[in-house]
Amino acid sequence: MATNKLTRFEKARLLGARALQLSMGAxxxxxxxxxxxxxxxxxxxxxxxxxxxxxxxxxYNK
Structure with missing residues (x-):
C-alpha cells in the first residue's frame, strides 16, 4: 500500500529544509x-x- 502523497508533516519538513538551503545561498x-x-x-x-x-x-505494517 505505497502512496506518493506527502503528509502535512513531510511537506512542512521538506519546505523548511529547502527554505533554509535557499536562505543560505542555494x-x-x-x-x-x-x-x-x-x-x-x-x-x-x-x-x-x-x-x-x-x-x-x-x-511498519507489511
Missing part, C-alpha cells in the same frame, strides 16, 4: 522574477516537482 530551481520569501520559492519548487529532496518512508 540557487532556486524555478524562475523567480522578484525577491520573494525562501518558503515561497520552496513551495514553487515542490509544486513544479523540482524540489531536490526526497522522503524516505518506512513501512
Amino acid at each position: 540557487k532556486p530551481l524555478v524562475k523567480v522574477s522578484e525577491s520573494i520569501d525562501p518558503i515561497d520559492i520552496a513551495a514553487l519548487e515542490l509544486e513544479n516537482k523540482v524540489l531536490p529532496l526526497d522522503v524516505k518512508k518506512n513501512e
Whole structure:
C-alpha cells in the first residue's frame, strides 16, 4: 500500500529544509522574477516537482 502523497508533516519538513538551503545561498530551481520569501520559492519548487529532496518512508505494517 505505497502512496506518493506527502503528509502535512513531510511537506512542512521538506519546505523548511529547502527554505533554509535557499536562505543560505542555494540557487532556486524555478524562475523567480522578484525577491520573494525562501518558503515561497520552496513551495514553487515542490509544486513544479523540482524540489531536490526526497522522503524516505518506512513501512511498519507489511
